[in-house]
Amino acid sequence: MTEIVMSQTPPILHGPTEKEKKYDRQLRLWAASGQAALEAANILLVNSGAGTVGVETLKNLVLPGKFTIADDAIVNEADLGVNFFLDESCLGKLRSECCTKLLQELNPEVQGEWFPKKEVRKTHLVDQDSCAGILDLRSTLESSSTFTLIMYTHPIKEELLSIIKSYATEHKTPLVAIHSAVDTHPEVEKTTDLRLLNPWPELVEFSREMTKDIDALDDHEHGHLPYVVILLHYLEEWRQSHNGQNPISYNDKTAFSKFVLSKARTNNPEGGEENFQEAATAINKNIKAPELEPGVQEIFNHQVSDEIERRSSFWVIAKAIEAFYNKHGCLPLPGALPDMKAQSTVYVKLQSIYKTKARQDAQEVLETARALPGGKDVDPAEVDLFCKNARFVKLINATPTSENLDAIFDAETMNDEAAEAMKVETDGAFTLPMSNLFIYLALVATSHNIASTADEIMSSITGLIPKAAGSQRVLEASQEVARAAGGELHNISALTGGMVAQEVIKIITKHEKPGSLANLTIRHIHTISPFWLEKAGDVIVGPQTLCGNARLDVRQLLNVA
Amino acid sequence: MAAAATESGVSRWQYLDHIRRTRGPFNQDSDVSEEALATLDKTKILVIGAGGLGCEILKNLALSGFKDIHVIDMGTNSYALAPDTIDISNLNRQFLFRKDDVGKFKAEVAAKFVEKRVQGVKITPHNCRIQEFDEDFYMQFQMVVCGLDSIEARRWINATLVNMVDMENQDSLKPLIDGGTEGFKGQTRVVFPTLTPCIECQLDLYTPRAAVPLCTLATIPRQPEHCIEWAHIIAWDQEKPFPSLDKDDPEHITWLYRKALARAQEFGITGVTYSLTQGVVKNIIPAIASTNAIIAASCCNEALKIATTAAPSLGFEESYMMYSGDDSIYTNTFKYEKKEDCAVCGEVAKPLEVNPNWTLRELLDSFSTKADLQLKKPSIRAEGKTLYMQFPPSIEEQTRSNLDKTLKEGLGLDVNHEVAVTDPAFPALTFRFILRFA
Numbered sequence: 001m002t003e004i005v006m007s008q009t010p011p012i013l014h015g016p017t018e019k020e021k022k023y024d025r026q027l028r029l030w031a032a033s034g035q036a037a038l039e040a041a042n043i044l045l046v047n048s049g050a051g052t053v054g055v056e057t058l059k060n061l062v063l064p065g066k067f068t069i070a071d072d073a074i075v076n077e078a079d080l081g082v083n084f085f086l087d088e089s090c091l092g093k094l095r096s097e098c099c100t101k102l103l104q105e106l107n108p109e110v111q112g113e114w115f116p117k118k119e120v121r122k123t124h125l126v127d128q129d130s131c132a133g134i135l136d137l138r139s140t141l142e143s144s145s146t147f148t149l150i151m152y153t154h155p156i157k158e159e160l161l162s163i164i165k166s167y168a169t170e171h172k173t174p175l176v177a178i179h180s181a182v183d184t185h186p187e188v189e190k191t192t193d194l195r196l197l198n199p200w201p202e203l204v205e206f207s208r209e210m211t212k213d214i215d216a217l218d219d220h221e222h223g224h225l226p227y228v229v230i231l232l233h234y235l236e237e238w239r240q241s242h243n244g245q246n247p248i249s250y251n252d253k254t255a256f257s258k259f260v261l262s263k264a265r266t267n268n269p270e271g272g273e274e275n276f277q278e279a280a281t282a283i284n285k286n287i288k289a290p291e292l293e294p295g296v297q298e299i300f301n302h303q304v305s306d307e308i309e310r311r312s313s314f315w316v317i318a319k320a321i322e323a324f325y326n327k328h329g330c331l332p333l334p335g336a337l338p339d340m341k342a343q344s345t346v347y348v349k350l351q352s353i354y355k356t357k358a359r360q361d362a363q364e365v366l367e368t369a370r371a372l373p374g375g376k377d378v379d380p381a382e383v384d385l386f387c388k389n390a391r392f393v394k395l396i397n398a399t400p401t402s403e404n405l406d407a408i409f410d411a412e413t414m415n416d417e418a419a420e421a422m423k424v425e426t427d428g429a430f431t432l433p434m435s436n437l438f439i440y441l442a443l444v445a446t447s448h449n450i451a452s453t454a455d456e457i458m459s460s461i462t463g464l465i466p467k468a469a470g471s472q473r474v475l476e477a478s479q480e481v482a483r484a485a486g487g488e489l490h491n492i493s494a495l496t497g498g499m500v501a502q503e504v505i506k507i508i509t510k511h512e513k514p515g516s517l518a519n520l521t522i523r524h525i526h527t528i529s530p531f532w533l534e535k536a537g538d539v540i541v542g543p544q545t546l547c548g549n550a551r552l553d554v555r556q557l558l559n560v561a
Numbered sequence: 562m563a564a565a566a567t568e569s570g571v572s573r574w575q576y577l578d579h580i581r582r583t584r585g586p587f588n589q590d591s592d593v594s595e596e597a598l599a600t601l602d603k604t605k606i607l608v609i610g611a612g613g614l615g616c617e618i619l620k621n622l623a624l625s626g627f628k629d630i631h632v633i634d635m636g637t638n639s640y641a642l643a644p645d646t647i648d649i650s651n652l653n654r655q656f657l658f659r660k661d662d663v664g665k666f667k668a669e670v671a672a673k674f675v676e677k678r679v680q681g682v683k684i685t686p687h688n689c690r691i692q693e694f695d696e697d698f699y700m701q702f703q704m705v706v707c708g709l710d711s712i713e714a715r716r717w718i719n720a721t722l723v724n725m726v727d728m729e730n731q732d733s734l735k736p737l738i739d740g741g742t743e744g745f746k747g748q749t750r751v752v753f754p755t756l757t758p759c760i761e762c763q764l765d766l767y768t769p770r771a772a773v774p775l776c777t778l779a780t781i782p783r784q785p786e787h788c789i790e791w792a793h794i795i796a797w798d799q800e801k802p803f804p805s806l807d808k809d810d811p812e813h814i815t816w817l818y819r820k821a822l823a824r825a826q827e828f829g830i831t832g833v834t835y836s837l838t839q840g841v842v843k844n845i846i847p848a849i850a851s852t853n854a855i856i857a858a859s860c861c862n863e864a865l866k867i868a869t870t871a872a873p874s875l876g877f878e879e880s881y882m883m884y885s886g887d888d889s890i891y892t893n894t895f896k897y898e899k900k901e902d903c904a905v906c907g908e909v910a911k912p913l914e915v916n917p918n919w920t921l922r923e924l925l926d927s928f929s930t931k932a933d934l935q936l937k938k939p940s941i942r943a944e945g946k947t948l949y950m951q952f953p954p955s956i957e958e959q960t961r962s963n964l965d966k967t968l969k970e971g972l973g974l975d976v977n978h979e980v981a982v983t984d985p986a987f988p989a990l991t992f993r994f995i996l997r998f999a
Binding site: 016018020021022023024025026027050056059060061076077078080081082084087088105106107108224339340341342343344345347348475476479480483484485487488489490491492494495497498499501502503505506 | 574583584585586650652660745777782811830835836845847851852853856858861886
């Protein structure tokens with residue numbers, strides 16, 4: 001929060017501007033820089049089918065600087081029952097034009113455009129194929145200024161998709177395919193890196209200077225030693241009496257915590273010192289064996305086969321960070337210092353020691369990156385961001401092949417058995433999320449023919465994974481997906497539109513939260529919760545591919561719940 | 562429900578109708594019977610709040626086929642006497658409002674907009690506080706959906722709906738669907754009053770924000786927020802630049818901002834801005850359209866499922882769905898247990914651990930930060946005697962001297978004594994405690 005707001009210019013004599021007032025609640029989340037990125041964005045929505053989810057997504061972005069809707073459907077009665085950005089007067093008119101106009105009304109500062117320009121009489125639901133020649137996507141793309149991001153909804157004609165894909169490759173445009181949902185993974189425990197076990201000389205010197213006569217300090221000074229300094233000091237003592245070993249194991253940490261607390265002075269009314277209490281609390285989170293998060297390790301191990309992709313800034317910076325890690329045995333310092341009891345001047349000094357070191361580390365990574373093939377023009381801001389979040393970057397893999405699908409199927413089936421056992425054993429008090437793989441499979445089976453029957457879906461799935469034939473959950477997912485028959489329910493479109501918008505915002509504003517940098521993550525199939533299938537029945541993870549930039553594959557299944 | 566098909570063979574509610582008429586793997590034949598199909602048309606539903614969540618909820622309910630919707634919108638803070646009106650900072654996400662609507666009542670503008678857009682829905686706005694209506698008013702609805710930013714209002718409606726339940730009358734049980742958001746995160750909960758855990762049972766999920774110790778503010782600030790709190794709590798009181806602080810007056814905020822900035826410079830702290838000052842002083846929670854869209858849609862999906870039995874709803878098993886977009890997308894749904902000593906739906910007094918040497922004032926102060934209480938103006942009675950009452954003024958005066966007495970020595974309270982705590986914010990509630998000494 002603090003960091004974000006710093007980048008805003010404070011109005012000295014007047015209050016905030018009109019614009020700052022209007023966007024106040026979101027500026028607090030992504031700051032002026034993120035807002036500027038959103039306003040500079042130019043988003044294309046290639047719409048089809050029942051067509052609500054894409055429009056809901058645009059609404060939630062309220063709105064990007066410029067948006068275009070390409071959709072050749074003509075508004076019919078069923079549209080009015082599901083799409084809020086249409087009314088009675090739109091019946092029989094072009095859906096792209098009507099939605100654009102009613103969306104634009106939300107925010108007069110936004111520019112809206114639509115294609116095609118000419119009405120063509122037909123009903124979009126009846127005959128998908130007849131649309132092919134009418135929506136001239138190629139000329140839409142050529143006649144518009146470069147798009148920052150393209151969203152398309154399923155079902156989509158192969159030809160249209162290949163036009164979009166080649167445009168995306170050429171312009172490095174993120175694509176968001178809207179099917180039914182996005183991915184998920186358990187939250188990584190967010191910890192600050194204080195580098196207590198691997199401190200750099202300036203930090204060591206600062207800490208030694210403060211503690212060289214620790215017992216001679218007066219009570220006020222002693223009670224205001226920052227816990228970073230306390231821990232560094234007593235870690236040194238600990239190592240001297242423990243053959244140079246750090247307290248890493250659970251037992252050692254407990255003993256070290258007692259040791260630190262025993263050094264607090266108790267000749268005061270509280271019978272202890274708050275800063276020593278803070279130090280003891282900080283031990284568990286901040287004293288850790290220097291090992292990489294599995295996600296980061298995976299990035300380091302990953303072989304990028306495609307030459308162009310290997311030269312993309314993501315992989316160049318990843319390589320530079322790996323070199324940094326190999327040289328120093330740690331990742332670049334993120335640089336943030338949590339609040340802790342300390343004198344103001346001491347805290348500010350300590351804060352600047354961390355910040356300076358973070359800048360030095362990022363500089364080193366930048367220099368390494370620039371010397372790598374393809375790294376000449378790497379953006380320092382991207383390096384900074386990557387360094388800050390390096391510990392949270394994860395490689396989550398692309399479209400599953402049939403061999404790994406088989407393995408995934410086994411793993412996810414076991415996951416469900418464990419979840420079921422846990423539920424029975426604890427009488428429902430503890431639950432594990434059920435796998436979403438089965439819903440995913442049912443969705444994939446319907447991506448070209450949304451009106452498939454349950455039997456058709458089942459046979460498509462068993463074609464990929466024969467052993468899925470006996471799975472009750474696959475059967476249920478197939479029946480539930482078939483039940484929707486290609487229709488949309490407004491709630492599900494709104495929900496999916498909300499999630500897609502969040503992801504789009506993260507892509508465009510390069511949201512500074514660990515792991516949420518969509519262009520740093522490639523995702524894999526994982527679980528959401530049983531709620532979504534059994535009760536809401538819709539949301540699922542899609543497979544992703546990485547090419548130059550992020551590609552979310554988000555699939556709107558219009559399923560009830 | 563099924564509107565006549567038009568010449569093209571396409572009807573307005575065909576997507577919804579298809580799902581409702583087709584049995585799925587998670588419901589039964591009786592759920593798709595003609596009788597079940599008729600229920601939606603007869604459902605009268607109440608929406609509380611017409612802000613970011615409320616706008617979405619009204620749109621979603623209208624497009625889910627609900628025909629008779631009421632909406633109440635009250636002040637954003639519980640002390641405001643006037644209903645909430647549209648502010649410019651609402652326009653980034655409350656998509657039913659335009660610049661011309663600034664200053665008008667939210668409920669009214671929102672209702673009119675959705676009625677105009679979605680043919681056949683009737684939306685009745687109420688520009689007032691929920692506390693102004695009695696049980697008879699709430700009795701007319703089959704379901705209540707809340708999109709609120711106030712914990713206090715949630716607790717009030719929850720207590721009211723629980724108290725209304727009459728076991729002899731099935732219609733007195735009104736499912737409560739509650740949505741909440743903060744930044745990229747949010748939650749949806751479904752309560753079947755008296756049958757499943759209520760909002761009060763789950764109150765400890767909202768931890769009141771830990772206050773910064775006064776001595777940090779006064780002597781050793783380290784964060785920009787410390788400087789702002791200092792200006793807000795200490796400097797303002799000392800200098801009294803205006804008769805009283807109006808957090809919406811830019812001149813007042815500017816005064817605080819400059820004070821805080823000067824203090825920050827004195828201590829070499831960076832990061833004090835006007836916007837941060839406003840955020841800290843008003844305790845502003847960041848809010849964005851997409852999170853509201855997700856949570857509102859999930860709430861309305863539950864409402865639709867409860868009203869139509871098209872699929873199993875949240876409630877009896879898992880009742881709480883959390884969503885977090887902070888780190889990619891993560892959601893989990895879980896079961897929350899009903900608390901036997903819940904002040905609203907429970908039946909027994911709750912143990913309360915106290916220090917016998919505390920003064921009564923210290924005890925009462927602790928109620929404001931205790932996660933499962935969060936009371937700002939508590940009054941307290943012990944068996945047979947009144948210890949302290951906030952109202953009326955004559956009793957307040959008589960009992961004030963008790964505030965500085967210690968619990969055990971001064972007031973004679975002891976282990977296993979029962980005390981009862983009330984607060985004017987929740988007139989229907991009495992919090993019963995059994996004392997334990999720490």
